[in-house]
Amino acid sequence: METEAAGFPDLREQFADWIGEIRGKLVHNQSMADITWFRVGGPVQLFFIPADEADLMHFLSKLPEEINVTIMGVGSNLLVRDGGLEGVVIRLSVKGFAKITVLETNHVQVGAAMPDIRFAHAMAKEGLDGFTFYRGIPGGIGGALYMNAGCYGTETKDRMVSLRGVTRQGEPIELTNEQMGYHYRKSNAPEGVIFTSAVYRGFEGDKDVLERRMRDLTATREESQPTKHKTGGSTFKNPEGQSSWKLIDDAGCRGLQIGNAQMSEKHCNFLLNLGGASAHDIETVGETVRQKVREKAGIDLVWEIRRMGKFEPGREVHEFLGEDVFIGKV
Numbered sequence: 001m002e003t004e005a006a007g008f009p010d011l012r013e014q015f016a017d018w019i020g021e022i023r024g025k026l027v028h029n030q031s032m033a034d035i036t037w038f039r040v041g042g043p044v045q046l047f048f049i050p051a052d053e054a055d056l057m058h059f060l061s062k063l064p065e066e067i068n069v070t071i072m073g074v075g076s077n078l079l080v081r082d083g084g085l086e087g088v089v090i091r092l093s094v095k096g097f098a099k100i101t102v103l104e105t106n107h108v109q110v111g112a113a114m115p116d117i118r119f120a121h122a123m124a125k126e127g128l129d130g131f132t133f134y135r136g137i138p139g140g141i142g143g144a145l146y147m148n149a150g151c152y153g154t155e156t157k158d159r160m161v162s163l164r165g166v167t168r169q170g171e172p173i174e175l176t177n178e179q180m181g182y183h184y185r186k187s188n189a190p191e192g193v194i195f196t197s198a199v200y201r202g203f204e205g206d207k208d209v210l211e212r213r214m215r216d217l218t219a220t221r222e223e224s225q226p227t228k229h230k231t232g233g234s235t236f237k238n239p240e241g242q243s244s245w246k247l248i249d250d251a252g253c254r255g256l257q258i259g260n261a262q263m264s265e266k267h268c269n270f271l272l273n274l275g276g277a278s279a280h281d282i283e284t285v286g287e288t289v290r291q292k293v294r295e296k297a298g299i300d301l302v303w304e305i306r307r308m309g310k311f312e313p314g315r316e317v318h319e320f321l322g323e324d325v326f327i328g329k330v
């Protein structure tokens with residue numbers, strides 16, 4: 001959906017000159033509040049949904065180097081600031097990038113726009129074990145590959161064999177698990193690579209057992225997490241040997257609320273938009289929590305949620321709410 005927000009200058013005509021024919025969809029000033037889980041964020045100058053990998057490669061190969069490119073998945077781990085994003089945001093189309101191909105010896109290839117939950121169910125139907133953890137993660141495979149998403153003891157890195165992607169220059173690239181340099185909720189993927197598909201390895205399993213395991217996992221999640229809210233999942237990474245939720249609780253921040261943004265009562269490492277919050281409110285709650293945990297425990301929490309975009313003029317949020325430390329583009 002297009003917004004009439006203040007937004008950025010319309011580059012569509014210039015793009016037509018630069019890029020020529022594309023088969024995907026190009027939207028000017030797309031509101032990020034309409035498409036991220038938090039339901040906040042300003043406009044993006046140009047939003048591109050490529051039709052398929054060839055369309056993506058063509059687009060990137062013609063796009064001038066100085067234009068900023070951001071890739072997003074389904075936005076379940078993103079906090080986009082109220083001033084929006086300059087340049088292009090790309091989101092892969094489900095039609096062009098969500099194919100599943102079962103290969104030999106328990107391997108499977110999956111497109112990066114495939115939702116994790118659908119992938120988990122499809123693998124259970126195949127009787128391929130190793131993917132039930134994705135039932136708990138509401139993102140897409142591209143985001144999982146980037147974030148090394150995981151839960152209940154299994155992470156993306158434990159199953160992923162290799163991936164295919166496209167560089168900022170529009171060239172194809174293949175990367176092995178080792179080359180991704182995975183660690184906790186992080187990869188060392190080369191800057192700017194857009195993942196388009198990945199090969200995973202599972203192991204034989206029983207369809208009914210897998211479905212039952214996913215039902216149990218869903219029930220546990222719903223009991224312990226505010227899964228039906230506007231949120232970004234775990235806000236902060238767990239420091240080595242510690243739980244962020246416990247540090248937040250001990251610092252008295254369970255339920256902490258500023259405007260309509262709140263640290264969840266149910267799971268206090270989840271930030272919530274209670275309805276009508278701005279990105280500014282949400283980030284301010286996050287930095288308030290970091291400051292209080294620092295004061296109480298001497299630990300600096302690290303954001304797991306990816307923050308991006310510009311602040312609205314005069315509404316910057318400073319790290320630990322300090323005046324002297326400016327949080328720039330992260």
Ligand SMILES: Cc1cc2nc3c(=O)[nH]c(=O)nc-3n(C[C@H](O)[C@H](O)[C@H](O)COP(=O)(O)OP(=O)(O)OC[C@H]3O[C@@H](n4cnc5c(N)ncnc54)[C@H](O)[C@@H]3O)c2cc1C
Nearest residue numbers: 073074075076077139140142143144146149150151195233
């Ligand atoms: C209720 C809730 C529960 C959650 N529980 C968990 C959990 O248990 N475990 C967990 O790990 N996470 C969890 N998350 C966080 C989130 O779902 C995961 O990080 C998920 O993998 C993000 O995928 P996404 O498609 O939404 O990516 P986005 O949020 O859109 O993007 C996340 C990052 O991935 C990059 N990215 C996305 N697609 C691509 C691509 N194709 N190529 C290259 N880079 C890409 C983006 O640039 C961005 O930096 C939860 C979130 C919510 C809202």
